Amino acid sequence: MQLSYSQAVFKNFLGQAPQWFKLTIIGFLILNPILFFWVSPYVAGWALVIEFIFSLAMALKCYPLQPGGLLVIQAVAIGMTTPAQVLHEIEVNLEVILLLIFMVAGIYFMKNLLLVLFTKIITKIHSKIAVSLMFCAASAFLSAFLDALTVIAVIISVAVGFYSVYHKVASGLHQSQAHDPNSDHDLPEYSRSDLEQFRGFLRNLLMHAGVGTALGGVMTMVGEPQNLIIAEQAGWQFIEFAIRMSPVTIPVFIAGLLTCYLLEKFKWFSYGVPLPENVRQILVEFDQQETEARTRADNMKLVVQGLIAIWLIVGLALHLASVGLIGLTVIVLATAFTGVIEEHQIGHAFEEALPFTALLAVFFAVVAVIIDQQLFTPVINWVLTYEGNMQLVMFYLANGFLSMVSDNVFVGTVYITEVKKALLSGQITRDQFDMLAVAINTGTNLPSVATPNGQAAFLFLLTSAIAPLIRLSYGRMVFMALPYTIVLTIVGLLIINSGVLVEYTDMFYQMGLIEHHTLSESASPSGH
Known part of the structure; x- marks a missing residue:
């Protein structure tokens, strides 16, 4: 039987993806303008982030480039962000x-x-x-x-x-x-x-x-892109960065290997x-x-x-x-x-890298929406209301949570920029800034293993040629990463909350391994 024109268009739309998935994406495309124009741009922005994460979760049903790309094209068209902001994010990355x-x-x-x-x-x-x-x-x-x-x-x-x-x-x-x-x-x-x-x-x-x-990437300024940005803002070199992070990163590394051993020994989590x-x-x-x-x-x-x-x-x-x-x-x-x-x-x-490169450009467009609609601003302002050691803890947790739903490079960049502004305005001391930089770096790197969208390496793995061959879906990755997420997050949190970070940093100062920085040694805050 010959298909009607509308049936043919629907059949071609997203190809072999399940019908329910096609209808869901169409529903998102209808919902977003309604939320943006008649409810709230802020709500519409968060809806777009959730919808994009959904498209990543369904990577084995349909490569995320197409559904995610359609959502982003619409977001630009209705004014959630601008082509210039999208281009800026791509240039930055x-x-x-x-x-x-x-x-x-x-x-x-x-x-x-x-x-x-x-x-x-x-x-x-x-x-x-x-x-x-x-x-x-x-x-x-x-x-x-x-x-x-x-x-x-x-x-x-x-x-x-x-x-x-x-x-x-x-x-x-x-x-x-x-x-x-x-x-x-x-x-x-x-x-x-x-x-x-x-x-x-x-x-x-x-x-x-x-x-x-993730265990190695958190240790040095070259392990992840946001590490380099944090190091530049703090004025740290390679050795100093590794030393400052070590009170957190070394125990976390040991805990990670122990978790690996136990998971294999007792056959937990598949x-x-x-x-x-x-x-x-x-x-x-x-x-x-x-x-x-x-x-x-x-x-x-x-x-x-x-x-x-x-x-x-x-x-x-x-x-x-x-x-x-x-x-x-x-x-x-x-x-x-x-x-x-x-x-x-x-x-x-x-052939392997270019589809993911295109997907990453779409992801940077989502980041542009996050920036233009200031989706993270309330969380950042709330965390800055805390003081002392509790501020370190809240920064670590806030960075971890946001890195799970967004991109750890973006979250780390936004937070270190805001903290730099607080330093230059006199809200915090240089020593507190250095401690916060450690909390931001570890917060964006460790809890973000929870989801593929948190870690670029995990996202690359999910969308690579090997994932469908070995039946590695978004849900299965989240499930298998769960024990690591729990252990790494808790170990990092306990160290930051215990004051060990402060004690070891003081010891490093006394040993001459690191030096006290003055305000003038800090790089000027960068706009992202």
Whole structure:
């Protein structure tokens, strides 16, 4: 039967997404102008934030770019924000965008080396607990010197490699044959249970690694973008930033590893899924075949990739250039010295990152609405009414809560800017400002692991190619992150509330590890 024009339009709208989801998005688009013009712009702004989070939660039903993009286009059209403000937010976050475009593509050209290294780890170490702790700790260490998005891109690349290897063999295909890992059609029935268990195993490792990026990212000024902004506002260098954060970050890191151990040991929250023996055997055989088939030219490619990896770590740790530009050098070096010189070969590297880059631009438009409608202003003003140690606690909690529903980079930037204004106006002392900077940094980094929208690394994982393969949905991520959220938030809160932070900071002053800053040493407040 031929569809009517209206039925055809509705069928094409958001493609294969469920009908109820399409109707929900249409409902949002009808509701928002009503709220904005006849109820309150403030209420409409919060409605948009909730609706955008909903679109992220339904990422496996429909990629969030389309529904989120429609909501944002309407928000700009009715006046919730302006194209100029959206562009400003994108310009402010240009380094993050360049990071996604170039660094993630750069990692694509190093995946052979990464697959070799991580295959050795998976096949040689039989203890799931040891592997989980290694993934978590390694992600934390790398995130302290690199950035969380780069680290999670590495882990995703490795996980996709593992999954493709097993899925191809289980489907009865040779490694050289083309195959679609998204389809289980060719999979025999006896392999399906192993595949489900393998998916659970990979979900465990990816979540441990994701939390690891948060544990390491909070420690240094290069771990997360907002850390760098906070350090600039406070006038801190790399070493001073790490020392000031250490009374909170080191106990939290230990608590995070202990949580990882307990989750695997007692199989709580869907953790503790072992690697199926059949899968291990396939990976071992794959490793042996690859090793035997590797020519001298292939070995030299691995050596070159190893040298580039060293350059990557050194370049980022010493801030020789912005992260995105270093990623561009990785692309140039990795392709020039491994024989990848055709345009279509290079183009594949950008397929993973560009959809997420577009989604991130949409997210920055939501941030523009948050700024223009001053959605966070009441919370900020309320927190500033507290004094002394309770002010630290309230800043930590407020930052944590807002980072769960928004973006931790945005929340950290807004809060440090407001606190800087309070310092310059004489509302708080320089020492209190330094303490608040620690509370803001830890507050935006730790509780934000609760949701994918809080941490860019988690959001990237949710919208990556691996998520649908291993059935990693928004709800499942929130559920699996819950024990980490509780532990990390409480440990950080207890330390800040106990006064330990103040005591250790005084001790650092006496030891000469850090110095008292004067008002004139602070950077001028930046408008965001």
